[in-house]
Amino acid sequence: MHSSRQELRVDLGERSYPILIGPSLLGQQDLTPFVAGEQVMIVSNETVAPLYMEAAKACFPGKTVDTVVLPDGEQYKNWQTLNLIFDALLERRHSRKTTLVALGGGVVGDMTGFAAASYQRGVPFIQIPTTLLSQVDSSVGGKTGINHPLGKNMVGAFHQPEVVLIDTATLNTLPxxxxxxxxxxxxxxxxxxxxxxxxxxxxxxxxxxxxxxxxxxxxxxxxxxxxxxxxxxxxxxxxxxxxxxxxxxxxxxxxxxxxxxxxxxxxxxxxxxxxxxxxxxxxxxxxxxxxxxxxxxxxxxxxxxxxxxxxxxxxxxxxxxxxxxxxxxxxxxxxxxxxxxxxxxxxxxxxxxxxxxxxxxxxx
Amino acid sequence: MHSSRQELRVDLGERSYPILIGPSLLGQQDLTPFVAGEQVMIVSNETVAPLYMEAAKACFPGKTVDTVVLPDGEQYKNWQTLNLIFDALLERRHSRKTTLVALGGGVVGDMTGFAAASYQRGVPFIQIPTTLLSQVDSSVGGKTGINHPLGKNMVGAFHQPEVVLIDTATLNTLPxxxxxxxxxxxxxxxxxxxxxxxxxxxxxxxxxxxxxxxxxxxxxxxxxxxxxxxxxxxxxxxxxxxxxxxxxxxxxxxxxxxxxxxxxxxxxxxxxxxxxxxxxxxxxxxxxxxxxxxxxxxxxxxxxxxxxxxxxxxxxxxxxxxxxxxxxxxxxxxxxxxxxxxxxxxxxxxxxxxxxxxxxxxxx
CATH class of the missing domain: 1.20.1090.10 (Dehydroquinate synthase-like - alpha domain)
Incomplete structure (x- = not known):
C-alpha cells in the first residue's frame, strides 16, 4: 500500500517537518510519532467528517481522540467558528500537551492551525488536507488565520505543523x-x-x-x-x-x-x-x-x-x-x-x- | 527629569528588550526608535485614555498616531473587544509595518499584545503599563491573550514587546x-x-x-x-x-x-x-x-x-x-x-x- 508513498521535507531548522504524499494513507499511516501527549483533537467540517473522520482516527492508535465538526465554507472562517474549537478543547479538558489535527480543506486547515497557535498560547498540530487546493498550497508553510469583514486572513499566526499527510485518494470525492x-x-x-x-x-x-x-x-x-x-x-x-x-x-x-x-x-x-x-x-x-x-x-x-x-x-x-x-x-x-x-x-x-x-x- | 530613570533588560537573544522605569516618562520619552514604520495605534481604555492618551501620543513625534479606546474591565477581555482593535486597524488601513501600543493595565496589555501577535500574522508592540500590577508583572515577559468562559487566558500567544515604559507617576491616580x-x-x-x-x-x-x-x-x-x-x-x-x-x-x-x-x-x-x-x-x-x-x-x-x-x-x-x-x-x-x-x-x-x-x- 505504501509503495507509492513519496516524502518531502520543509526545511526550517527545529521547525522542519515532513510532507507525506500517497494514495490511501488515511487510516494506514501511524501518526502517533507526531503527537505530543495522550490527547488528540481532530477538527473537520460537516462535508468531510462523514467521509474521512473514522479513517483519520485510525491514524492515532492508543491515543484519546476527540473530534469537533465545523460548518463547511469560507463564510465560517471567523471568530465564531474558531471558538467552537476552543469550546471543544476546554469542555474535553485538553491540556497544553494536546495535538490538534486539521482534516479538510484550506478553511479547516487555516482555522485549526490558528486555534493550535493560540490555544493555551500554542500547541502542536497536524495537517491532513483533503482538497487539491489545500494539498498543494495552504497546508504547507504555516500560514494560519481567519477572515475579518474588512479583509481576508487579516488575523492569524505563523505556526508550522508537525507533519502534512496528503492522501491523494481523497480527491476522488472532490467536486x-x-x-x-x-x-x-x-x-x-x-x-x-x-x-x-x-x-x-x-x-x-x-x-x-x-x-x-x-x-x-x-x-x-x-x-x-x-x-x-x-x-x-x-x-x-x-x-x-x-x-x-x-x-x-x-x-x-x-x-x-x-x-x-x-x-x-x-x-x-x-x-x-x-x-x-x-x-x-x-x-x-x-x-x-x-x-x-x-x-x-x-x-x-x-x-x-x-x-x-x-x-x-x-x-x-x-x-x-x-x-x-x-x-x-x-x-x-x-x-x-x-x-x-x-x-x-x-x-x-x-x-x-x-x-x-x-x-x-x-x-x- | 530623566535623572532618576532606571533601565533593565529582558535578555532573550534577538527578542531582547529594555524596561524603562521612572517618574513622568510619559510624554517625555521618545519611543520612535522602537516603532517599525510610520503608523502607530495606541490602544487604551475609557478610564486611562482621558488621563494619559495625550501624553502617550507625545512619545511618538512625527508618526501617524491613531487610537482606539476599549471598555474598562476584565469582563471585556474577550473576542468581541479584541475585534474592536482589528476593526480600528483595518478601518485606518494599518499595514504589517504598524506598531501597536498598550496604554493601561493588564487587560489592555494582554489584549493589545494578542492583537499585535495576530494582526496580519504578527506586528510589533510596545507596553506602557499604568497600573502597579501590570508594571510589576503582566507587561514583562510576552504573555498575551484573552479569556474564555471556561478558563482565564486560555487563548493567546507568546509575543514579546519592543520596549516596556513604566511611568511611576501614573500610580498617583490608581484606586x-x-x-x-x-x-x-x-x-x-x-x-x-x-x-x-x-x-x-x-x-x-x-x-x-x-x-x-x-x-x-x-x-x-x-x-x-x-x-x-x-x-x-x-x-x-x-x-x-x-x-x-x-x-x-x-x-x-x-x-x-x-x-x-x-x-x-x-x-x-x-x-x-x-x-x-x-x-x-x-x-x-x-x-x-x-x-x-x-x-x-x-x-x-x-x-x-x-x-x-x-x-x-x-x-x-x-x-x-x-x-x-x-x-x-x-x-x-x-x-x-x-x-x-x-x-x-x-x-x-x-x-x-x-x-x-x-x-x-x-x-x-
Missing part, C-alpha cells in the same frame, strides 16, 4: 469546482517559478481535470516541492515568499466583495492571475505571447475570466488597499516578467492598473 | 484596590525567589500602600528584575517560569467562578497565595512560622483571605482542572518549600488539597 480551484494554485507555481512545470501542466491539464491518479500525484509533489523551497528560504514573508501571492491581491478583493464563500479561493486566484498577467503586459514586463500561454492553461482548468457582477474598479482599489503586502500605504503587487519569473512591484502605474481593472470589470 | 492587587504580585516575587526582598517588603509595606514614590520605584525595579531573570531562563514556560504562577491556579478558579471583573486579578492571586501556603504546610513542605510571615504581609497589603460567596471545594476542583499547567489530566500546583523557594508539584495529595479548600470555603 469539479474544487478541482479547478486547486489547479489555480498548481498553475501558479509554474507561472512564478518553474516554466518546465508549466509546460508539463499544459501537456497534462486534461488528465488532471479527469482526476488521473498519477498525474495528480505528480502535480501535488511538484507543487509542494516548490512551496517547501520558497518557505524554507523565507518563512515569515520578509521577501521572496510574497511571490506565492500571484493573483491573490486581486483575488482577495474579489472574495471580500462577493462575500466569503460565494467564490472559491482558487477561482478568485485564477481570475486574479489573469489580471496580474494583463497588468504585467501593460507595464511592458511580459510579452503578449507569454500572457496567452498563461491565459490558455488557466482557462483550460475551467477557471473564470470574469469578476463578480457589479464589481467596479473602485471596489478593487478600496479592497486592495488593506492587503497585507502593502507598506505604509503603498500598494504592492506580484507581477510576471516572464513565464516562471515573478517580481514584487510597489510602484505600478495607477494608469495601467486602472486599464486592467476597466478591462475586467467591463467585460461581463 | 486603592488596584494598589493592593498590584502588591499581591510584588509579594509573590519575594515568596517564590527572593527572601531578602520579602524582608524589605515587610519593612516597607506601609510606605507602599501610602504610594511613596521611592518605595514604589524600588518595588517595581526589583519585581521587574526578578521577572526578567525568570523569563530569560524560560521564555515559553517549559519549566521554571511556572513558579511565577504561585497562587494563580486557585486565583484563576476564583476569577472564573466570580465572573470576570468582579474580583481583581491581584486580589484573587492574594487569596490563592494564602491557599497555596496553607496547602504547603499541610504537605509538610513549609513551616507554620513561614506561613505566618507570608500571611501577615499579604493581609497588610489589604488583600482578601476569603473566597467568593457560595464557592465550594468542588467548584475549585472543577475550574482548576482546565489550568494551563496541567498535563494529561494531572493537576499541577506551585507550592512553597520555604520563603523564597517555590516548586511545582504535580502529585499533591487530594486529601490535603480538600482540607485546604474546606478551610477557605467554610471560613466565610
Amino acid at each position: 469539479e469546482r474544487e478541482v479547478s480551484a486547486g489547479l489555480a494554485e498548481v498553475i501558479k507555481y509554474g507561472l512564478i517559478r518553474d516554466v518546465a512545470f508549466l509546460a508539463w501542466l499544459e501537456a497534462n491539464i486534461e488528465r488532471l481535470i479527469g482526476l488521473e491518479a498519477d498525474a495528480l500525484a505528480e502535480a501535488i509533489y511538484r507543487s509542494c516541492a516548490c512551496k517547501a523551497d520558497v518557505v524554507a528560504q523565507d518563512e515569515r514573508e520578509g521577501g521572496l515568499r510574497a511571490i506565492l501571492n500571484l493573483g491573490h491581491t486581486f483575488g482577495h478583493a474579489i472574495e471580500t466583495f462577493a462575500g466569503y464563500g460565494s467564490w472559491l479561493h482558487g477561482e478568485a486566484v485564477g481570475a486574479g492571475m489573469l489580471m496580474a498577467a494583463d497588468l504585467s503586459v501593460r507595464l511592458g514586463m511580459l510579452s503578449g505571447d507569454d500572457q496567452s500561454r498563461a491565459r490558455e492553461v488557466i482557462l483550460k482548468a475551467r477557471l473564470p475570466e470574469t469578476v463578480p457582477e457589479g464589481m467596479k474598479p473602485d471596489d478593487f482599489l478600496r479592497l486592495m488597499a488593506v492587503d497585507k503586502k502593502n507598506v505604509d500605504g503603498a500598494l504592492r503587487l506580484v507581477l510576471l516578467t516572464g513565464l516562471g519569473d515573478a517580481v514584487i512591484v510597489s510602484d505600478a502605474s495607477t494608469q495601467s492598473l486602472r486599464e486592467t481593472l476597466n478591462k475586467f470589470c467591463c467585460s461581463e | 486603592e484596590r488596584e494598589v493592593s492587587a498590584g502588591l499581591a504580585e510584588v509579594i509573590k516575587y519575594g515568596l517564590i525567589r527572593d527572601v531578602a526582598f520579602l524582608a524589605w517588603l515587610e519593612a516597607n509595606i506601609e510606605r507602599l500602600i501610602g504610594l511613596e514614590a521611592d518605595a514604589l520605584a524600588e518595588a517595581i525595579y526589583r519585581s521587574c528584575a526578578c521577572k526578567a531573570d525568570v523569563v530569560a531562563q524560560d521564555e515559553r514556560e517549559g519549566g521554571l517560569r511556572a513558579i511565577l504562577n504561585l497562587g494563580h491556579t486557585f486565583g484563576h478558579a476564583i476569577e472564573t467562578f466570580a465572573g470576570y471583573g468582579s474580583w481583581l486579578h491581584g486580589e484573587a492571586v492574594g487569596a490563592g497565595m494564602l491557599m497555596a501556603a496553607d496547602l504547603s504546610v499541610r504537605l509538610g513542605m513549609l513551616s507554620g512560622d513561614d506561613q505566618s510571615r507570608a500571611r501577615e504581609v499579604i493581609l497588610k497589603a489589604r488583600l482578601p483571605e476569603t473566597v467568593p460567596e457560595g464557592m465550594k471545594p468542588d467548584d475549585f476542583l472543577r475550574l482548576m482542572a482546565v489550568d494551563k499547567k496541567n498535563v494529561d489530566g494531572a493537576l499541577r500546583l506551585v507550592l512553597l518549600t520555604g520563603l523564597g523557594d517555590a516548586v511545582i508539584v504535580s502529585d499533591a495529595s487530594t486529601q490535603s488539597l480538600r482540607e485546604t479548600l474546606n478551610k477557605f470555603c467554610c471560613s466565610e
Whole structure:
C-alpha cells in the first residue's frame, strides 16, 4: 500500500517537518510519532467528517481522540467558528500537551492551525488536507488565520505543523469546482517559478481535470516541492515568499466583495492571475505571447475570466488597499516578467492598473 | 527629569528588550526608535485614555498616531473587544509595518499584545503599563491573550514587546484596590525567589500602600528584575517560569467562578497565595512560622483571605482542572518549600488539597 508513498521535507531548522504524499494513507499511516501527549483533537467540517473522520482516527492508535465538526465554507472562517474549537478543547479538558489535527480543506486547515497557535498560547498540530487546493498550497508553510469583514486572513499566526499527510485518494470525492480551484494554485507555481512545470501542466491539464491518479500525484509533489523551497528560504514573508501571492491581491478583493464563500479561493486566484498577467503586459514586463500561454492553461482548468457582477474598479482599489503586502500605504503587487519569473512591484502605474481593472470589470 | 530613570533588560537573544522605569516618562520619552514604520495605534481604555492618551501620543513625534479606546474591565477581555482593535486597524488601513501600543493595565496589555501577535500574522508592540500590577508583572515577559468562559487566558500567544515604559507617576491616580492587587504580585516575587526582598517588603509595606514614590520605584525595579531573570531562563514556560504562577491556579478558579471583573486579578492571586501556603504546610513542605510571615504581609497589603460567596471545594476542583499547567489530566500546583523557594508539584495529595479548600470555603 505504501509503495507509492513519496516524502518531502520543509526545511526550517527545529521547525522542519515532513510532507507525506500517497494514495490511501488515511487510516494506514501511524501518526502517533507526531503527537505530543495522550490527547488528540481532530477538527473537520460537516462535508468531510462523514467521509474521512473514522479513517483519520485510525491514524492515532492508543491515543484519546476527540473530534469537533465545523460548518463547511469560507463564510465560517471567523471568530465564531474558531471558538467552537476552543469550546471543544476546554469542555474535553485538553491540556497544553494536546495535538490538534486539521482534516479538510484550506478553511479547516487555516482555522485549526490558528486555534493550535493560540490555544493555551500554542500547541502542536497536524495537517491532513483533503482538497487539491489545500494539498498543494495552504497546508504547507504555516500560514494560519481567519477572515475579518474588512479583509481576508487579516488575523492569524505563523505556526508550522508537525507533519502534512496528503492522501491523494481523497480527491476522488472532490467536486469539479474544487478541482479547478486547486489547479489555480498548481498553475501558479509554474507561472512564478518553474516554466518546465508549466509546460508539463499544459501537456497534462486534461488528465488532471479527469482526476488521473498519477498525474495528480505528480502535480501535488511538484507543487509542494516548490512551496517547501520558497518557505524554507523565507518563512515569515520578509521577501521572496510574497511571490506565492500571484493573483491573490486581486483575488482577495474579489472574495471580500462577493462575500466569503460565494467564490472559491482558487477561482478568485485564477481570475486574479489573469489580471496580474494583463497588468504585467501593460507595464511592458511580459510579452503578449507569454500572457496567452498563461491565459490558455488557466482557462483550460475551467477557471473564470470574469469578476463578480457589479464589481467596479473602485471596489478593487478600496479592497486592495488593506492587503497585507502593502507598506505604509503603498500598494504592492506580484507581477510576471516572464513565464516562471515573478517580481514584487510597489510602484505600478495607477494608469495601467486602472486599464486592467476597466478591462475586467467591463467585460461581463 | 530623566535623572532618576532606571533601565533593565529582558535578555532573550534577538527578542531582547529594555524596561524603562521612572517618574513622568510619559510624554517625555521618545519611543520612535522602537516603532517599525510610520503608523502607530495606541490602544487604551475609557478610564486611562482621558488621563494619559495625550501624553502617550507625545512619545511618538512625527508618526501617524491613531487610537482606539476599549471598555474598562476584565469582563471585556474577550473576542468581541479584541475585534474592536482589528476593526480600528483595518478601518485606518494599518499595514504589517504598524506598531501597536498598550496604554493601561493588564487587560489592555494582554489584549493589545494578542492583537499585535495576530494582526496580519504578527506586528510589533510596545507596553506602557499604568497600573502597579501590570508594571510589576503582566507587561514583562510576552504573555498575551484573552479569556474564555471556561478558563482565564486560555487563548493567546507568546509575543514579546519592543520596549516596556513604566511611568511611576501614573500610580498617583490608581484606586486603592488596584494598589493592593498590584502588591499581591510584588509579594509573590519575594515568596517564590527572593527572601531578602520579602524582608524589605515587610519593612516597607506601609510606605507602599501610602504610594511613596521611592518605595514604589524600588518595588517595581526589583519585581521587574526578578521577572526578567525568570523569563530569560524560560521564555515559553517549559519549566521554571511556572513558579511565577504561585497562587494563580486557585486565583484563576476564583476569577472564573466570580465572573470576570468582579474580583481583581491581584486580589484573587492574594487569596490563592494564602491557599497555596496553607496547602504547603499541610504537605509538610513549609513551616507554620513561614506561613505566618507570608500571611501577615499579604493581609497588610489589604488583600482578601476569603473566597467568593457560595464557592465550594468542588467548584475549585472543577475550574482548576482546565489550568494551563496541567498535563494529561494531572493537576499541577506551585507550592512553597520555604520563603523564597517555590516548586511545582504535580502529585499533591487530594486529601490535603480538600482540607485546604474546606478551610477557605467554610471560613466565610
